[in-house]
Amino acid sequence: MSKVHVSTTVNGEAVEFLADTRDSLLDSLRDSLGLTGTKEGCGTGDCGACSVRVDGTLVCSCLMLGVEAQGKEIETIEGMASGDTLHPLQQKFIEHAALQCGFCTPGILVASKALLEKNPDPTEEEVRYWLAGNLCRCTGYDKIIRAVMDAAEEMRGAA
Amino acid sequence: MAKDTNTSDFRYIGSRPARPDGLDKVTGRARYGADIAAANMLHAAVLRSPHAHARIVKIDTSKVEALKGVKAIVTRADFPTGLTGEDWDLQENTMAGERALYDGHAVAAIAATSPHIARDAVKLIEVEYEILPHVIDVDDAMADGAPVIREGAANKTVPEGMHPNVVKYIEFGHGDVEDGFAKADLVMERHYKTEATHQGYIEPHACMAQLGADGKGEMWVCTQGHWYIRRMCAAVLGLDTAQLRVTASEIGGGFGGKTTIFMEPLALALSRKSGGRPVKLVMSRSEVLRATGPTASASMDVKIGMTKDGMLTAGVANFRMQGGAFPGSPVDMALYCAFAPYQVPALQHIGYDVLANRPKCAAYRAPGSPMGAFAVESLIDEMATELGLDPMQVRMKNGSKSGDQSSYGPKFGVIGLEETLAATQAHPNLSFPLGPNQGRGIAAGYWFNHGGETSVSVALSEDGTVQVSVGTPDIGGSRASMALMAAETLGIPYENVRVNIAETGSLGVNEPTHGSRATFASGKAMHGALTQAINEMCRRAAGKWKIDPEAVEWKDGAAVPAGPNAGQFPPMTIQEIARKMKNTGGPISGHHESVPDGVGDSFGAHVVDVEVDPETGHTKILRYLVVQDAGRAIHPSYVEGQYQGGAVQGIGWALNEEYVYDDMGRLQNPIFLDYRVPVASDLPMIDTVIVEVPNPGHPFGVRGVGETGITPPLPAIANAVAAATGVRIRHLPITPTKLLAAIKAK
Numbered sequence: 014m015s016k017v018h019v020s021t022t023v024n025g026e027a028v029e030f031l032a033d034t035r036d037s038l039l040d041s042l043r044d045s046l047g048l049t050g051t052k053e054g055c056g057t058g059d060c061g062a063c064s065v066r067v068d069g070t071l072v073c074s075c076l077m078l079g080v081e082a083q084g085k086e087i088e089t090i091e092g093m094a095s096g097d098t099l100h101p102l103q104q105k106f107i108e109h110a111a112l113q114c115g116f117c118t119p120g121i122l123v124a125s126k127a128l129l130e131k132n133p134d135p136t137e138e139e140v141r142y143w144l145a146g147n148l149c150r151c152t153g154y155d156k157i158i159r160a161v162m163d164a165a166e167e168m169r170g171a172a
Numbered sequence: 173m174a175k176d177t178n179t180s181d182f183r184y185i186g187s188r189p190a191r192p193d194g195l196d197k198v199t200g201r202a203r204y205g206a207d208i209a210a211a212n213m214l215h216a217a218v219l220r221s222p223h224a225h226a227r228i229v230k231i232d233t234s235k236v237e238a239l240k241g242v243k244a245i246v247t248r249a250d251f252p253t254g255l256t257g258e259d260w261d262l263q264e265n266t267m268a269g270e271r272a273l274y275d276g277h278a279v280a281a282i283a284a285t286s287p288h289i290a291r292d293a294v295k296l297i298e299v300e301y302e303i304l305p306h307v308i309d310v311d312d313a314m315a316d317g318a319p320v321i322r323e324g325a326a327n328k329t330v331p332e333g334m335h336p337n338v339v340k341y342i343e344f345g346h347g348d349v350e351d352g353f354a355k356a357d358l359v360m361e362r363h364y365k366t367e368a369t370h371q372g373y374i375e376p377h378a379c380m381a382q383l384g385a386d387g388k389g390e391m392w393v394c395t396q397g398h399w400y401i402r403r404m405c406a407a408v409l410g411l412d413t414a415q416l417r418v419t420a421s422e423i424g425g426g427f428g429g430k431t432t433i434f435m436e437p438l439a440l441a442l443s444r445k446s447g448g449r450p451v452k453l454v455m456s457r458s459e460v461l462r463a464t465g466p467t468a469s470a471s472m473d474v475k476i477g478m479t480k481d482g483m484l485t486a487g488v489a490n491f492r493m494q495g496g497a498f499p500g501s502p503v504d505m506a507l508y509c510a511f512a513p514y515q516v517p518a519l520q521h522i523g524y525d526v527l528a529n530r531p532k533c534a535a536y537r538a539p540g541s542p543m544g545a546f547a548v549e550s551l552i553d554e555m556a557t558e559l560g561l562d563p564m565q566v567r568m569k570n571g572s573k574s575g576d577q578s579s580y581g582p583k584f585g586v587i588g589l590e591e592t593l594a595a596t597q598a599h600p601n602l603s604f605p606l607g608p609n610q611g612r613g614i615a616a617g618y619w620f621n622h623g624g625e626t627s628v629s630v631a632l633s634e635d636g637t638v639q640v641s642v643g644t645p646d647i648g649g650s651r652a653s654m655a656l657m658a659a660e661t662l663g664i665p666y667e668n669v670r671v672n673i674a675e676t677g678s679l680g681v682n683e684p685t686h687g688s689r690a691t692f693a694s695g696k697a698m699h700g701a702l703t704q705a706i707n708e709m710c711r712r713a714a715g716k717w718k719i720d721p722e723a724v725e726w727k728d729g730a731a732v733p734a735g736p737n738a739g740q741f742p743p744m745t746i747q748e749i750a751r752k753m754k755n756t757g758g759p760i761s762g763h764h765e766s767v768p769d770g771v772g773d774s775f776g777a778h779v780v781d782v783e784v785d786p787e788t789g790h791t792k793i794l795r796y797l798v799v800q801d802a803g804r805a806i807h808p809s810y811v812e813g814q815y816q817g818g819a820v821q822g823i824g825w826a827l828n829e830e831y832v833y834d835d836m837g838r839l840q841n842p843i844f845l846d847y848r849v850p851v852a853s854d855l856p857m858i859d860t861v862i863v864e865v866p867n868p869g870h871p872f873g874v875r876g877v878g879e880t881g882i883t884p885p886l887p888a889i890a891n892a893v894a895a896a897t898g899v900r901i902r903h904l905p906i907t908p909t910k911l912l913a914a915i916k917a918k
Contacts, residue, residue: 035288049207050200052424054374055457059844062374090200100199107194110809113648113817115197116204116424138853145853148844150372150425151648152813152851153820166513 021082023048024092032079037065038072041079050090050119054148061147062121065089071088073146077110090119093126101164101171102126111160113151121147125161133169137162184659185872189666191652195424204393205378213289213380214243216442216453217290218435219297220463221272221279224306224320224837226528228272231280233297239296241289244445245280247439252410259407261498265532266408266437271304272528273321273497273836278435278464283442283451285528289541293708303901306529306837310471313528314336321497321527330670334533339499341524342507344580347518347757354487356477358654359487364547365903366886367830368469372821372849373534374721375424376455377464381439384448387411389440393417396426396645397684403678404433409440416440419675420645426627427821428535429465433683451485458842465534466831468501469542472614474510478555482566487511491544494526495533495801501525502533502540509883511579512591513775514570514620519579529837535686538619538879540884542822546904549615549887554900563891564602567777576771587774588801588865589616596799596862604795608782611896616715621772621876622687627680627765628697630658630705632755636664636747637704640698642684643647644690648817649810653691654698657808657872659825659912661702663729664746680765688876691806692867699871700764712756713744770869774876776800778819778884782892789912791827791893798884803867803875811877816858818881825882826889830905 016031023046030045037056042048042065051074054062058073065074066088093100102125105111112147121144128135128143130171135143143156149157196202234246268277280297284290305319312318313335320336329341354358375394382916383389386855390410395401395642398418406413423430423493428843455464471492473806489510503523511519515690532679558561568636571593572578574586596602606612627642640658651671659666683689713731715722722729723738753760781795798815805811828848832840841847866873886904894900899914 020532034287040287043206044209048200049203049237052375053454054376054424055844057457057843057845058229060374060457067854074670080585098196103198106198107190109809110188110649110813112194112197113810113813114373114375114425115193115424116373116422118197119200122198122511139783141852141855145851147847148374148851150374150427150821151817153816153818153850153858154855155816155858156809156813158852158857 017080019080019083021085021087023087024089031114036079037075039074041082042074048089048091052116052119062117062120063126064123064147066123066127071124078116090123091133093122100126100163102128102169105160105164109156109160109163111152117147118128121149121157129165129168133165135165159160177572184634184656184666185804185806186306186808188807189652191649192655193646193651193670203606204375204424207422208380208392208421208798210380210450210451211856212545213450213452214285214446215287216281216283216289216439216451217294218278218438218459219294220459221341221472222273222303223272223273223303225304225306226272226301228268228270228279229300229302233300236282236293239289241285242282242293243449244283244442246441246445248311250441250445251408255407260812262404262433263408265498266433266435274531276459276531278438278463280726281438281442283446288891291772295891301538308528308530308833308837310492310526310528313494313526314492314524321529325499325527327659330489337527338524338908339527342504342523343521345520348489348612349486349518349520350875352518353477356485357480358555358559359475359492360477360551361473362551362902364472364550366470366472366543366546367904368466368530369825369829370466371427371429372463373425373427373429376457377434378454379436379439380438380450380452381443382448382450383440383444385444387579388415391416391436392421393418394423394430394437395424396430396647396686397682398676399643399681400684401433405437405440408433409439417675417677420673423645423647426647427537428686431686432534434464459846461842462839463531464617465632466531467493467536467539468533470506472543472547474547474551476551476555476561480559482556482559482561482569483678484514484516484570487516488520489548490522492524492526493527494530496530497527498532499525500533502693506540507690508550508580509541509618509670513572514579514658515572515576516579537818537821537882541617541619541883542556543827545615545617545883545892546886550890550902553887553891564597583847584773586865586868587773587775588863591865592775592799592801592863594862599797599799601795601797601859603777604781607783609786609896610781610794611892611894612778612779612781613882613888613890613892613895614779615888615891616775616777617880619688619880619883620690621692621771621774623693623768624683624687624689625767626693626697627682628694628765629679629761630698630701631759631761632705632750632753634750634862636745636750637668637670638664640669640671641672641678642671642694642698643679644685644694645673647685648813649807650685650690652810653806654695657695658698658702661699662746663727673764686877688774690874692870696768696870697764697766701762703762704764709749712749712753715756716744717741752845757883770867770868772803772869772875774880776880776884778888780888780892782889782896784893784896784911789908789915791906792913793856795856798881799861799863800877800880801863801865803870804864804873805862806872806874808862811862812860812878813879817862818879819858819885820850820855822882822885823856823889825904826886827905836876843891873908
């Protein structure tokens with residue numbers, strides 16, 4: 014089966030790749046573009062480890078096709094820090110020990126960033142419900158929630 | 173190490189610096205099992221049995237061979253024969269032989285030039301099965317007339333006349349239980365069941381392997397223990413162990429489930445068959461749930477005698493566990509742990525390890541202990557309620573203390589159950605007022621902790637920074653704890669230590685990161701290695717100063733004369749020694765290997781408040797408290813993280829998680845939508861109290877903290893639900909359906 018040529022923007026950079034029509038966006042990111050920061054935990058949209066943003070919308074990249082990226086703006090964990098400067102969420106995750114194995118971390122960071130852009134001052138309950146689609150099996154979520162709340166507070170202070 | 177070396181006057185230990193691998197893990201740079209590729213790499217896929225139990229009559233791969241892009245096909249015929257014992261079990265579980273033994277059992281594997289082709293090819297394999305009767309439930313599997321899963325699998329412990337599915341029998345105890353029951357004011361006997369649950373790590377198993385016709389190979393794999401992977405793969409494939417070099421990737425969770433092999437030998441076999449091309453094999457989530465280690469399911473009867481003032485007089489535990497189609501359910505551990513928190517004058521323990529048509533169980537965080545605790549702690553709670561006693565006081569009255577004989581035989585060393593229960597009793601969560609439909613449950617839990625084969629090296633770099641090479645993969649921040657202990661020992665900044673997880677070619681055999689052992693065992697061995705390096709650094713300084721090496725000691729990152737009689741010399745820093753080491757005798761390093769003794773037993777207590785919706789049967793966790801003796805918390809944030817994570821896995825086990833089979837023996841919930849692990853919105857914050865009763869067997873007092881936390885939640889939640897509703901659920905999970913039916917039947 015011949016592949017489809019896809020032109021898209023990932024983390025602000027114009028990129029091109031060839032996609033098998035059955036490749037998920039996650040497959041394309043990981044295998045065609047070498048952006049392995051986005052993880053596959055389930056392939057059925059239940060765990061959120063593959064969370065990315067497409068034109069600003071938070072999606073499970075395992076549920077989109079690679080060919081659907083044509084002409085879109087994709088944002089992944091690799092684009093979250095600005096050079097050496099970490100995003101406040103990344104910084105707070107390290108400070109709060111909000112990761113143990115770290116496998117769910119990229120997806121949770123991408124999802125949390127989307128939350129804070131929508132709602133800069135979320136309650137604990139709002140953070141918990143927003144992240145209910147991102148499974149973490151190590152932490153029990155406690156330190157993740159604290160890190161997101163703390164990052165939100167810091168970002169509000171900086172704004 | 174003597175207890176007097178324990179001191180709380182630490183510079184680094186107990187602080188909370190950023191973990192050394194933090195930056196990699198928040199930027200997506202850290203490389204996990206599936207995050208690697210190699211030139212000329214092939215992709216593998218596995219065909220799995222859709223039947224719970226079936227004879228494999230014929231495997232026809234002719235259609236596959238015609239498919240362009242297929243480079244290798246492997247069936248059991250490609251594996252060596254004649255294996256015995258656990259090696260045979262591992263081989264049989266890797267790839268079915270004459271029979272498929274569970275839904276999901278591997279039957280064939282393919283390597284192709286793309287993942288799509290590999291998956292397409294798998295569908296073209298034609299397997300003729302003769303479906304056989306199957307059995308799923310542990311009690312059914314022991315009953316007369318149950319299908320025999322494997323004749324002759326039982327070991328010699330099994331009494332004559334038992335069903336062939338009973339493969340191991342265990343019995344131990346002390347005292348006269350009948351006499352004990354006669355002295356009790358209340359004797360109760362109850363039946364309990366727990367269902368199989370999965371470790372549920374978010375990273376599916378993944379590896380990339382290469383194996384040539386010369387028997388030399390390499391593997392990159394997400395695992396808790398790459399030496400175990402190496403030994404097991406070599407055994408299953410008939411390789412020389414040292415010819416296989418295994419590198420552990422970053423690991424996306426394991427909880428015991430990544431201490432053994434599942435599909436790793438398939439990648440090696442496919443590589444060898446495709447002329448030595450690298451083969452990448454990544455499991456799907458449903459493969460993980462169908463074919464990798466869940467824990468055992470349990471059926472348990474417990475009888476306890478108690479006096480009216482709450483003293484335990486006797487106990488009998490009869491546990492039956494199925495661990496899948498192979499021996500190895502943790503029924504022994506469950507029995508050892510069940511009564512360990514208590515001093516009971518007379519105890520009898522009986523256990524049966526039983527085969528069923530389910531995947532081969534793997535270790536899951538304190539294997540066995542949660543089930544045993546569920547039964548014993550539920551019954552103690554029920555009896556305390558019946559006698560009008562405070563369940564906390566009953567636990568304090570009967571609690572094991574340092575030097576006591578344990579319920580399973582050995583004498584405890586220094587233990588911290590008393591301190592843990594006292595800290596629990598003092599916590600404000602215990603006096604929080606409860607509303608309607610709310611209830612509070614408490615429970616204690618125990619885990620042995622573990623030493624295990626350990627080999628660690630340290631080496632001084634030319635600028636005075638230090639590298640530490642350990643063999644225990646960092647699954648939850650152990651690089652940080654290693655670096656803190658190294659910094660403390662050497663008196664150098666935390667940032668000046670680099671901790672590497674070495675591949676199998678760099679160190680002697682290391683057991684996995686399991687048994688809560690990494691910070692204890694690798695930490696203790698690292699201390700030995702650092703002591704050796706310090707002695708050498710002191711010797712170099714002595715050489716320069718022309719004094720006896722015995723007259724030099726190590727202080728704050730420098731060699732110094734040991735007292736005024738040694739002479740007057742300014743401290744020689746580690747940087748100075750490092751810069752000159754080339755000319756003072758060459759590289760400075762240290763190495764230590766052992767099976768460390770001095771393992772420190774671990775106890776914890778949990779308190780949970782729940783609210784049950786009487787209309788739906790849904791249980792909401794309102795508050796949750798974990799109190800546990802860490803011995804010493806090297807990096808308290810990651811100790812708290814272990815407590816919180818263990819508690820939440822236990823909450824999932826108690827309320828949501830279970831393997832659900834249909835009447836054909838097929839797993840009905842092999843995706844995360846239906847195998848429902850706790851999500852953020854299910855939970856409150858998890859409060860923690862770290863108790864520190866230092867373990868005299870570790871230079872800094874470490875016990876190990878990973879496992880105990882999963883044990884108390886099962887009974888604590890059942891106890892809280894009983895307090896909230898007056899209904900006692902003795903079969904986990906406490907699903908809304910089950911609880912609502914019980915409330916209505918009340």
